[in-house]
Amino acid sequence: MNKVILKNVRPFVQGSFQPLTTMNLVDGRWVGESIEGAIEIEGNGALALPALFALGLDFQEPLRDDIYTFQNGYTAMRRGGFYGGLYESSANPIDDVQKLSAIQQVFSKSGFQLSILGSFSKSYKCEQLAEMLELASCGVSGFGDGNHLNATTRFLRLAMEYGAMSSKRFFFLPLDLSLRSAGCVHEGDVADVLGMKGIPRIAETIVVHTILETALFLKVPIHLKQITCAESLNLIEQARARGLDVTCDVGLYHLLFDDHVLFDLDSHFNLIPPLRSPQDKQALWDGLKRGVVDAISCNHTPVLRQEKEVNFEDAVAGAISLEVALPAIWSTLVDHVGERRALDLLSFNPAKIACAGLQKMEKRSNIDLVLLDPREPSVVSPKILSGAVQNTPLLNNQIPSAIKGSYIQGLWTQV
Amino acid sequence: MSTLQIKHLFGLRGVSQSDIRTILDTAMDFRQVLERPVKKVPSLRGVTVVNLFFENSTRTRTSFELAEKRLSADTINFTTSNSSVKKGETLLDTLRNIEAMKIDLVVVRHKGTGVPKFLADHSKAIIVNAGDGAHEHPTQALLDMLTIEQHLGSLKNKRIAIIGDIRHSRVARSNLWGLTTMGAHVTLCAPSTLAPRNREFFNSVHFEQDVRKAVHEADAVIALRLQKERMDDSLLPSMREYRNFFGITRDVLEQASPSALIMHPGPINRGVELDSEMADSDQSVILEQVTNGVAVRMAVLFLLSGGRASE
CATH class of the missing domain: 3.40.50.1370 (Aspartate/ornithine carbamoyltransferase)
Known part of the structure; x- marks a missing residue:
């Protein structure tokens, strides 16, 4: 285990960043006394934040280890300052206890707090219910759709009705697949100029409405993933007012970009759900401010280089984000919502939603932290990205802040 | 005497009035050439043009091919029905292989929006869009x-x-x-x-x-x-x-x-x-x-290859 001394850093203690201090870290603990034989890191006023929790982790393993491995994912988490995340594999639906126990075994050796979403249907096909009670008793954090909800309303109702016995939360990416059709961009002005098939907002809002009504009827807690427009946020607010336990997140890149970036036809911007209009992006920021949005999700989706090095419409959708999320969004986020709420959105709330342990920064206790210099711009170079993938829209771009390193499970990672 | 501000022809959105004017004026000159008994000029002698058609096309491909021949260019036709694309080759590999044959200019048609720009981003050749998805022609x-x-x-x-x-x-x-x-x-x-x-x-x-x-x-x-x-x-x-x-x-x-x-x-x-x-x-x-199509394509190929309007 590492011994680390962080000099001239500002730790986040009891809801705010403290004046410059030195933090002595031993075996994953912040100790009061001085230590010897430690690595010394000069912080130069950097912020020592509680480590983050990622919603939307998909490392593609075990079926696609040609793309990315669990090890790649762990490295990315360390570089990005994440102590845990909610794992939902698109390639490997966790629909029985054998699969669950296999993945739990892998994760138990990682040192990270990785929660797992089970699938509520077999193979995500929404034809047969998965063994949800058994999965819940063996430790899934909730039930998800694998980001591909192709359920009839009847099946949705039955899945939630049955799964309600487990008291677990249901996670949905609200997107009507028939309205999506072959669309890969937001149905708006930009799609019309480019002559590309669009995905309308109603592809999201119709499903949001259906899910909320069903959940209200059955009194099932739900989480809506990657909301992209004001209309959905309004529906969520109304459902909360009617007493529903509903949480939601917005994706990192939906806060950073809008569909006007598509004019360059860079396939790294091929995301599902799609980047929407500047007005939609503004609505998401407003949703963060007024508290409708609970969390910012990472939706870390590795895609092979050759599957992105094609024209926009033929590219595989998705982006990686773990290494870049914090430095890309921190400054703007703090400007909009303040430091405490920024940490709620990136660390505390995602962990709560995933039923994971929360980070707490106190002397003489175990801590995981990430050291961020908010005033030092950095460039997203391929060498900071883990694995053989580079599919982030921020590749080779300058972002406002820099991660200096992370200390997670007692291990210092210099970035 | 003028050349184009654009280096490739992806579409007309954002193309200046003066560039369009130059192309139309040059096309009008080539229109005269097409009325002559000998309808051929040596303007692109030594220039190799690949017609890279990933979608079926008779009129546009024939028109481009004729324009290239009228300009004395060396022309290669590449269609998906007779190519390695059918064997699973990626678009980028197809381009790299063709480029390795030292070609100068690529005329491309594809079902995907932005393919001409994608090719230009990964190639040194001059790219002309012969139709990309529902985007531009x-x-x-x-x-x-x-x-x-x-x-x-x-x-x-x-x-x-x-x-x-x-x-x-x-x-x-x-x-x-x-x-x-x-x-x-x-x-x-x-x-x-x-x-x-x-x-x-x-x-x-x-x-x-x-x-x-x-x-x-x-x-x-x-x-x-x-x-x-x-x-x-x-x-x-x-x-x-x-x-x-x-x-x-x-x-x-x-x-x-x-x-x-x-x-x-x-x-x-x-x-x-x-x-x-x-x-x-x-x-x-x-x-x-249809006749003007040949003249316009001659003008586009000629000007993008560095020809000047008054030549």
Whole structure:
């Protein structure tokens, strides 16, 4: 285990960043006394934040280890300052206890707090219910759709009705697949100029409405993933007012970009759900401010280089984000919502939603932290990205802040 | 003496008026060449052009090929039916292999929006878009503009009606960008399921759902080909209803200027978007469009290869 001394850093203690201090870290603990034989890191006023929790982790393993491995994912988490995340594999639906126990075994050796979403249907096909009670008793954090909800309303109702016995939360990416059709961009002005098939907002809002009504009827807690427009946020607010336990997140890149970036036809911007209009992006920021949005999700989706090095419409959708999320969004986020709420959105709330342990920064206790210099711009170079993938829209771009390193499970990672 | 500001031809959106002017003027010169007994010039001798067609095409590919031959370029045709693309080769590998053969210029048609730009981003060759998805088909629009100018003089303040499947038409997009840049007034007319849904970037054009109002006092009417697949996609109920409400008939054309040009990018669905009587009338310039296509493509290839307008 590492011994680390962080000099001239500002730790986040009891809801705010403290004046410059030195933090002595031993075996994953912040100790009061001085230590010897430690690595010394000069912080130069950097912020020592509680480590983050990622919603939307998909490392593609075990079926696609040609793309990315669990090890790649762990490295990315360390570089990005994440102590845990909610794992939902698109390639490997966790629909029985054998699969669950296999993945739990892998994760138990990682040192990270990785929660797992089970699938509520077999193979995500929404034809047969998965063994949800058994999965819940063996430790899934909730039930998800694998980001591909192709359920009839009847099946949705039955899945939630049955799964309600487990008291677990249901996670949905609200997107009507028939309205999506072959669309890969937001149905708006930009799609019309480019002559590309669009995905309308109603592809999201119709499903949001259906899910909320069903959940209200059955009194099932739900989480809506990657909301992209004001209309959905309004529906969520109304459902909360009617007493529903509903949480939601917005994706990192939906806060950073809008569909006007598509004019360059860079396939790294091929995301599902799609980047929407500047007005939609503004609505998401407003949703963060007024508290409708609970969390910012990472939706870390590795895609092979050759599957992105094609024209926009033929590219595989998705982006990686773990290494870049914090430095890309921190400054703007703090400007909009303040430091405490920024940490709620990136660390505390995602962990709560995933039923994971929360980070707490106190002397003489175990801590995981990430050291961020908010005033030092950095460039997203391929060498900071883990694995053989580079599919982030921020590749080779300058972002406002820099991660200096992370200390997670007692291990210092210099970035 | 002028060359183009653009290095490739991806589309007409954002292309300057002076570049379009240069292409049209040069095309007019090449139009004269096509009337000579010997219809060939040595302008692109030693230049190798690859026609990279990932979609079926007869007219456009033949027109480009003829333009290349008229300019004395060395021409290679590459179609997906006889290529390694069928064996699973990626677009990028296809390009790299072709480029390794030391080619100078690529003419590309593909179903995907932005493929010409993608190729330009990964290649040193000059790229000409021969149609990408529903995005742009710039040489078709340029030949339309040349044809209108030949008959009506300047494009400035001319009223052009484009009728048909605007939403899925690369021809319509290129035409509206090019025509408005040159000062024409463009009216688009389509059933609501075939019209662009959002119009922020189309504020320079007028939308009309009544075909008679759309062609009112028009100087030229461009009818677009209606794909039969639109019926299968539930975008239209029938060809019959389309013809009755959006087809260019004598009755409809009476609303236009008496000398209005009738245009069509071809191939025509006679009796659907355009009645035979109109397609074969004295006002029809459809075959002239085909001839002008060769001249325009000669101009584009010549200018992008570094040729100057007055040469």
